[in-house]
Amino acid sequence: MGYGQSSTHLDATFAALADPTRRAILARLASGEASVTELAEPFEISQPAISKHLKVLERAGLISRGHDAQRRPRRLEAKPLAEATVWLERYRRIWEANYRRLDALLDELRIQERKRGHSKPAVDLAAPGSTHSRARGSRAKTAKSPAPIKPTGEHR
């Protein structure tokens, strides 16, 4: 499947994306191709420095050169960026689901704590078989039952 090549690409992609100037350059190129001079304009760094960043981006396959021999404009290459984005997106979706459940749990723990006063450890309050389902009803804010989990976004 050509994984070796793909792996090298991803490695270079992430290294390239780690730098804020390079991310800014990509954001600029997302709105259209631009020459090195044009790309250097918004930054307070020299043109050679910009050229160095462009070389990194080019090696990562994130940008390529246009056909105009005079301006040699750079333009965005969408594919490697998309590959890195897939992984981050999948990871993010899993954690977003986790954090939504955590929001509901923390709401519940705070309500329980307020009822009993501050000193009790939170764990007692969430023990299996406790009456948390009734307590939660008093402030049904994100009102999502902790178990069973309702499918909210089927496609992952």
Next chain:
Amino acid sequence: MKDTLKMTTGGDREIVMTRSLDAPRRLVFDAFTKPELVKRWLLGPDGWSMPVCEIDLRVGGRYRYVWRRDRDGTEMGMGGVFREVVVPERTVATEKFDEAWYSGEALVTTILVEREGKTVVTQTMMFDSRETRDAVMKSGMESGVARSYDRLEEMLASLPAQGVEKGSRK
């Protein structure tokens, strides 16, 4: 209104996640470290439960998580060792999945900062090598590359100057 998750890359081996939670830090720390609480939220995608959640919260102590997909009983296990434990503000732990879909470990640093009754959680996941991170990314890429292209295209299309096509800015 709940906060949204922010996720960025840090360096070339790190993923950094930040999320604000509407609760004091000690409650959040409990929710991250007490099994009976962790089991109620750290479930991953919808449709999974967490039958095993053991946490020995001390330096050198181990933790072990097993998730099960309720639909077909598929299980996925993961565990590691705590390297640092500072109640209620910080943990550092190794992380390794049972399935050999990547070799080596990741090191996960979780930092909780309380501000005006709210807690900001910052989790940094550092892979032990570039090879590991690449392998992790490959595993994630098997699904939905095409969908991501679509999303990227939508994003590019929504930008004001649609000049990505060749020659459109000449």
